[in-house]
Amino acid sequence: xxxxxxxxxxxxxxxxxxxxxxxxxxxxxxxxxxxxxxxxxxxxxxxxxxxxxxxxxxxxxxxxxxxxxxxxxxxxxxxxxxxxxxxxxxxxxxxxxxxxxxxxxxxxxxxxxxxxxxxxxxxxxxxxxxxxxxxxxxxxxxxxxxxxxxxxxxxxxxxxxxxxxxxxxxxxxxxxxxxxxxxxxxxxxxxxxxxxxxxxxxxxxxxxxxxxxxxxxxxxxxxxxxxxxxxxxxxxxxxxxxxxxxxxxxxxxxxxxxxxxxxxxxxxxxxxxxxxxxxxxxxxxxxxxxxxxxxxxxxxxxxxxxxxxxxxxxxxxxxxxxxxxxxxxxxxxxxxxxxxxxxxxxxxxxxxxxxxxxxxxxxxxxxxxxxxxxxxxxxxxxxxxxxxxxxxxxxxxx
Numbered sequence: 001x002x003x004x005x006x007x008x009x010x011x012x013x014x015x016x017x018x019x020x021x022x023x024x025x026x027x028x029x030x031x032x033x034x035x036x037x038x039x040x041x042x043x044x045x046x047x048x049x050x051x052x053x054x055x056x057x058x059x060x061x062x063x064x065x066x067x068x069x070x071x072x073x074x075x076x077x078x079x080x081x082x083x084x085x086x087x088x089x090x091x092x093x094x095x096x097x098x099x100x101x102x103x104x105x106x107x108x109x110x111x112x113x114x115x116x117x118x119x120x121x122x123x124x125x126x127x128x129x130x131x132x133x134x135x136x137x138x139x140x141x142x143x144x145x146x147x148x149x150x151x152x153x154x155x156x157x158x159x160x161x162x163x164x165x166x167x168x169x170x171x172x173x174x175x176x177x178x179x180x181x182x183x184x185x186x187x188x189x190x191x192x193x194x195x196x197x198x199x200x201x202x203x204x205x206x207x208x209x210x211x212x213x214x215x216x217x218x219x220x221x222x223x224x225x226x227x228x229x230x231x232x233x234x235x236x237x238x239x240x241x242x243x244x245x246x247x248x249x250x251x252x253x254x255x256x257x258x259x260x261x262x263x264x265x266x267x268x269x270x271x272x273x274x275x276x277x278x279x280x281x282x283x284x285x286x287x288x289x290x291x292x293x294x295x296x297x298x299x300x301x302x303x304x305x306x307x308x309x310x311x312x313x314x315x316x317x318x319x320x321x322x323x324x325x326x327x328x329x330x331x332x333x334x335x336x337x338x339x340x341x342x343x344x345x346x347x348x349x350x351x352x353x354x355x356x357x358x359x360x361x362x363x364x365x366x367x368x369x370x371x372x373x374x375x376x377x378x379x380x381x382x383x384x385x386x387x388x389x390x391x392x393x394x395x396x397x398x
Contacts, residue, residue, distance in 0.1 A: 001143045003047045005035045006151065010142035016135045023129070029141040036154050040065055043136070052140050060134040069131030073109065075102045075123045079116070086121060088113055094125070170216045173201040177217045192220055192337035195344040203235045203343060204228075220337035227251035227270035229279050229339055230258050233286050236343045237350060261286065277306060277330030279339065280319065283346055284309035289316070297321075298328040305330065318345040 003009055010029035016022050032038040034047065042064040046056055062068050079086070081098045094107040105111075109125040116122075146154070168174075175181035179196050187193050196218055200206070206218045231254040241253030242260060249255075251270050258266025265274070265282045284291075291308030298314075298321055301307050310328050313319040319342070322329055334342075 001051065001145075003034060003050050003140070003143055005048075006146050006154075007034050008032065008144050008146050008150065009034060009047060009140060011138050012141055013136055013138035016137075018133045018135060023134070031142075033146060033150055033154060036157055043138075047140070050140055052143055054140045056136075056138050058136045058138070060136060062131050062133060065134055066127040066129040066132070069126055073106070073125030075105050075111075075125075076120050077101050077123055079119055079121050082121070086113055086116055088116055092123065097123075170214075173197065175216070176200075176206060177215070179218050179220055192341055195341040196220065196337065198344040199232070199236060199340060199347070203347075204232050204340070218336060220340075221335050223273045223333050224279075224336050224339045225270065226265055226268055226272055226274040226278065227254070228336070229274045229282060229334075230254050230263070230265055230270060232339060232343050233279075233282050233346070234258060236347050237286050239286070258286075273333045274339075275330065276328065276332050276334055277310070279334055279342065280309040280313055280328075280330070281306060283318070283342070284312055287346065287350060289313075298326060300325075300327040301330065316349050318342060318349055 001007070008031050010031050012026045012029055013024075014022065014026075015024040034044055039047075040060060042060055043058065046058055047054075050056070077097075078100065081100045083098070090113050092111045092113065094105060094109040094111060097105060097107075097111070105123070106125065111123040111125050112128060114122045114124045169181065169183075170176070174183060174197075176196070180186040180190055180193050182197060200218075204218075205214060207215045209215050227249070231251060234254055234257055239257055239261070242257040243253070249270070255266050255270060263282060263285050265278055268278075283289075289309075289312045291312050294303040294307055295311055296302075297311055301310060310319055310330065319328070321327060
């Protein structure tokens with residue numbers, strides 16, 4: 001019988017590191033379910049098609065075995081936090097770490113006490129063999145068909161693994177129930193998908209249920225509320241919630257923050273749908289943009305209406321006219337996909353403005369002058385680059 005994906009193999013082996021130090025020995029045969037969680041995939045792949053008596057020598061790289069060493073899983077903790085007697089080599093579950101330990105320490109990790117000092121201890125969440133290449137010499141001692149019970153277990157493990165993958169996709173903001181994620185089919189063909197995932201997790205999270213748990217549903221075609229628009233814009237520009245008025249509405253803290261900034265929308269009824277004109281005004285005010293004289297960029301926007309925000313956003317590349325008409329449609333509502341697109345463009349604009357204001361202008365402190373605003377943006381950038389290169393390259397190149 002040859003080894004396949006629905007069998008049990010009995011193996012003996014000797015495991016060593018690349019320096020030849022013996023790490024583990026199976027002198028008596030031990031059974032493993034092929035296709036389960038018992039063996040590394042590299043070992044299972046190598047075993048396929050072999051029969052009883054086969055002997056294999058395998059080199060298992062860290063990424064095929066216990067993973068690369070992650071220094072972000074090493075924590076220095078105060079010894080006095082721990083009431084248990086500590087010994088080097090003992091393991092502690094992340095979920096049971098005492099209060100006061102580093103909050104960045106993942107709770108689903110098993111930590112090893114690797115070093116003990118008078119005042120501190122070192123906790124390492126890596127597997128003891130992480131980052132180590134392994135050499136495995138094994139022999140196939142027996143092969144048999146998997147029992148029905150074992151196959152059921154295999155199916156159950158597969159379903160559990162699939163559920164974990166789906167949960168991880170949501171946890172790391174790589175998928176939603178109603179918007180294809182970066183690794184899903186249809187992502188490139190859905191015009192708003194990239195915009196939604198641009199701010200997912202930081203600027204917006206999608207809907208929650210009655211218990212406050214995320215449903216991983218965004219609702220791209222749903223009409224946007226004023227409260228939602230206010231929160232999304234403020235979060236995208238780095239604002240934070242401030243003290244609420246004690247009301248029961250989830251947006252109270254964002255409304256308070258908006259009111260302290262003097263934002264027009266923050267004083268409106270936030271339970272109502274937001275209009276395009278209101279979103280434009282909100283972005284205009286929150287980003288501290290300035291208007292200019294009426295230009296007439298949009299056929300349906302004249303000088304008697306609130307033209308400054310939409311024209312400023314148009315000049316900044318955040319807003320364009322609607323389809324063939326070129327209308328701004330200031331009184332129409334916006335769905336959540338359209339708001340995500342607008343705010344993503346605003347974040348790109350804000351990053352550019354921050355670069356000009358903080359990085360280019362800050363260089364003036366070192367004695368390098370920046371061209372005046374009247375000379376134009378590209379004059380500033382080109383002048384800055386020229387002066388930077390002149391300091392880095394030989395003078396005879398200029």
